[in-house]
Amino acid sequence: MSTSSKNLPLTLIASILFAIAFLPLGTGFLAYFTIVPLFFLLEKVTLTDAIFYGYLFGLLSNIFSLFWIANATLPGMVGAVLILALYNIIFFVLYWLIRRKSLTWAVVGSPFLWVAVEWIRSHGTLGFPWLNLSHTQASYPVIIQFAEFTGEMGISFWLVLVNIGFYLLLKWKFKRKSIVILASLILLFAVPIAWGIHRLHKNPPEDTGFRVALLQGNVDPYLKWTKSFQKENFRLYYSMIQEAAEKKADFIILPETATASYLTHTRYELREYRQLVDSIGIPVLFGSLDFRDTDRRRYYNAAFLMHPTRRTLDRYYKIQLVPFSEKTPLADSFPFLYDIDFGQGNFSSGTEKTIFRVDGYRFATLICFEAMFPELVRKFVVKKIDFIVNITNDGWFGNTPGPYQHLFACLLRAVETRRPIIRCANTGVSAVIDPMGRITSRTKYNEKTILFANVPQKLKTTFYTRYGDITGKLSLSITGALSIIFLILARV
Template identity: 35%
Template sequence: MEVVYTEKPGASFVYGWIFGVIFMGGISYWLTVLPGGYIGWTVYCAFYSLYPAGFCAVMSWLKDKLSHRYIITGTVPFIWVSMEWIRSCGFMGFTWINLGHSQYNFLELIQISSITGVMGVSFLIVAVNNVFREILSFNFPDRFKSGTLKNKKEIIIYTLIVIVIFISTISYGFFELNTSHIEGNSETKIAIIQPSIDQSIKWDKRHQGDIIKKYFSMTREASLHHPDIVLWPETAIPSFLLLDNELMYSIRTLLKEVNTFLLTGTVDLVPESRLIFNTALMLSPEGNLVEKYHKMHLVPFGEYLPGRKYLERMSALKEVIKPISRFSSGQEVVIFKTPYIKFSTVICFESIFPDISRKCMLKGAECIIVLTNDAWFERSAAPFQHNIISVFRAVENRTFVVRCANTGVSSIIEPTGKIIDSTPIYEEKILYATIYPHAGTTFYTYYGDVFALFCFIICNGLLLYTLLIEGRACVKHLKKSKGKYNFYRNKIL
């Protein structure tokens, strides 16, 4: 912010981009462990750093244009949230580690997510830090030159406004933490199987028999606790399970033995269309298919290649893009119904997008189950970051979120965002959970990122107003002086 308020928009954009590269590069270093990861990591850092760069440039421009100090200072969190919201949109939208995710353990604060989503938490972080910036700039003007409020009265008023918002948020948090978010006494016992299959052998047919034996053995062990549903992770069966009669017979026999529902990840081939899907399917205790869900939001360049049919026409690229998966996207969320609970499944990457979980809850799900395979990221921070993001899916929708991960982190998260239990990474583990249907529907579930949209509208309204007034001043000045008008230095308001 020191740079934003002391440099011109162009320089602020550059400094913001450099900050973004350092920040994005630090939180996503794990991309380098993927095949071709350094290229992906470089592109990711360069592209997504445009958002903090845009934030810095806009703030710097407004500082040059506006003389009303309250507007300049008060706009900061609105613009930050607008940039986070824009970053979440479109097929390249990416909501991995927003600023608000850093507070996942501050349960009293993050309860506001049931109204605003995680971006409401980001708003508060920026607003509070902005207060400290103003206080430091006022008291140490020689060291901090970014202050916009010039007297003690202005700083006190702004500080009090932020304190009232913060205390109101915390009070709401205390209220929600002491409110029951479960409906009735109906409980469902779940066993989460974390087999810890290394990615290097997961898709190797030579190891498939041993992998299946491990799942069977761990499921039999879990059955001693009499679970209602057993979970296997994303692509636990790395083959077309529904077309493999021999394997289906073995699983059917197992389920009759342990008398439980099984939710597992697999790969599904639709014979009529020859389309391949990353799939979650549920089998009954008799081994019959109950329901299946095809992953809707695929990983660009990992599970599918945007514009593949055009790129394949280029002979130079044909062999380069050949190894990239050809998964197709599912079209709708699915409700899995059992005698105990109705739930929806999101697969891996989908759990970072709040809108998918919202649609699940609006369709009638009573909890969310995440199946994932984070073995791709080895022993990096990615599995832990992925788990943190699921905390906000629980709070936003006031529902239990259960995560089943191949190598971890598997976890059980309460509707308040409290992580009841979780596993270490790269450790064979069975996690047992008792979950309950959620009670009621939250504001966020109904309306989604309306708070972020409100911030976006406020920012665009201010920018439009600034441009209109600036344009009028420009025309008036040109008519009067018949000279040049300095668009960057003139202040309006």
């Protein structure tokens, strides 16, 4: 088989390994090999090949990994994978550029290139960090503990180094010089595992004794917005709040858009919920929608905290909206995009990083997709919060990998910040995650239930929380420097 005839199988193998590594089946170890076929593919390709196979790998890996978005919006899924695939071209072209002059520099630079692409893909209006390679390791607590220093980008960087090791072992066919590579691979695994073991057994998080009730209503997301179901939806959560109160919860949490209404503009529901909260004497966090009376053109995905005997509601408006689902990217700059129907909403982004207070505890509320963004979470944590709440409605995606991938991202946020995460999901998976990234209690997907749990104690502020994503920014800078140097060398 010629070199060119191997390119398509290598692309397909890499795409399949990539997608399977993201499945909630404990298959994250496949990420140790997923880039290896790409290194072999990029050994002898033209610029045109690098662009073509970069896009093809991006297209296939995204389709295999994000197919479940089609359950909510097929046009949105198509738009997402077509755009997300473009980012992979950056890695392929830059690796090709450096590889032309130096295999050594291409290999050494590849972790920086990969992480730089992830950083770019994770920021801005089109920000979508869902498939950052680090997420494949979230179910391995002993591996991910060093994220308290590096953030998730450091885990991605480490994974590329591991892939380099296996690539060189195969390339050199286990000859004598492979001993150094083998030793390096052993060290690459030994260091994070040793730190993980040490961290997991040192000062395990204590129990605060603060008892939360997570109401998993398991409401069909398509049914709950129908007018005929509004009263039944209200009765469902009303009765669940009563049950949670009877079982001595200190704080009750409802999932994203649980009210299926504009709560502050729905007089009957608002009045009834206020009377209920006053009667039980327990604060309740509601997921709902909202708009300002002064500007009805702006609609928000919101969270409201209702305190007993207090007339005003504390509120938070979702800041990071889901592209092609909650809002069309760049539509404010290019209004014609509003006319393209992806089945998306038309929400506005919030601007305030609200910190809620309950019984002496300070917490932030992340709505759905926001849990995927380490930097956004970090900005909440520096405000000296005690725990993080994530309310979400993953029912749109059904019992697919999507809801579990979303859950796994929360494990990384817990480790990065050493803050417990309380996750309330409409259809599941609701969970309590300790600061070590371990799930201490959880529900099943697609069940109506109330999860009662005590909030774990927070740990000390991490290096990552203090100083931010140094790994990502450093990788971006080094990638820029390498690109300039090798563009100049290409002209010589």
